[in-house]
Amino acid sequence: xxxDAEVKISLKKGMLNPxxxxxxxALALLEYQVEDTKTIDIxxxxxxxxxxxxxxxxxDEMCQRLLCNPVIxxxxxxxxxxxxxx
Amino acid sequence: xxxDAEVKISLKKGMLNPxxxxxxxALALLEYQVEDTKTIDIxxxxxxxxxxxxxxxxxDEMCQRLLCNPVIxxxxxxxxxxxxxx
Numbered sequence: 001x002x003x004d005a006e007v008k009i010s011l012k013k014g015m016l017n018p019x020x021x022x023x024x025x026a027l028a029l030l031e032y033q034v035e036d037t038k039t040i041d042i043x044x045x046x047x048x049x050x051x052x053x054x055x056x057x058x059x060d061e062m063c064q065r066l067l068c069n070p071v072i073x074x075x076x077x078x079x080x081x082x083x084x085x086x
Numbered sequence: 087x088x089x090d091a092e093v094k095i096s097l098k099k100g101m102l103n104p105x106x107x108x109x110x111x112a113l114a115l116l117e118y119q120v121e122d123t124k125t126i127d128i129x130x131x132x133x134x135x136x137x138x139x140x141x142x143x144x145x146d147e148m149c150q151r152l153l154c155n156p157v158i159x160x161x162x163x164x165x166x167x168x169x170x171x172x
Contacts, residue, residue, distance in 0.1 A: 035133070
């Protein structure tokens with residue numbers, strides 16, 4: 001069965017986010033005043049798996065090993081099954 | 087009134103995404119087979135504004151001028167008002 005996975009990666013609270021700081025400063029130069037700027041990365045892909053649970057576990061493993069740095073990142077995993085059965 | 091803005095930036099269809107390609111290759115090296123990898127960036131911030139419409143227009147302007155490259159990016163803007171009235 002095919003599944004779609006979505007991993008949402010954000011920095012943990014208290015972590016400095018230079019990207020967000022740069023965006024805020026650049027917007028200020030253009031005279032837009034914004035605050036509390038945050039950036040979030042989403043990675044989407046599809047993969048084969050037996051059921052929701054095993055796929056979730058596999059994607060969690062990918063996060064731990066490659067996609068995220070658990071020391072500084074929070075991540076959320078969303079698994080949805082594609083309707084087509086292969 | 088305070089508003090929360092969320093800008094979701096993705097590459098247009100057909101654009102090469104080297105970040106996604108690298109993720110897919112790196113996952114393959116770890117023996118995870120995934121496909122259709124996509125990456126999406128979200129920028130969140132809060133700002134002052136009169137009403138939903140003017141805030142949406144202002145954020146759209148920010149996207150055009152700084153946050154996105156309209157030639158290669160699609161973007162979606164979501165505006166939500168904070169309950170606290172200043």
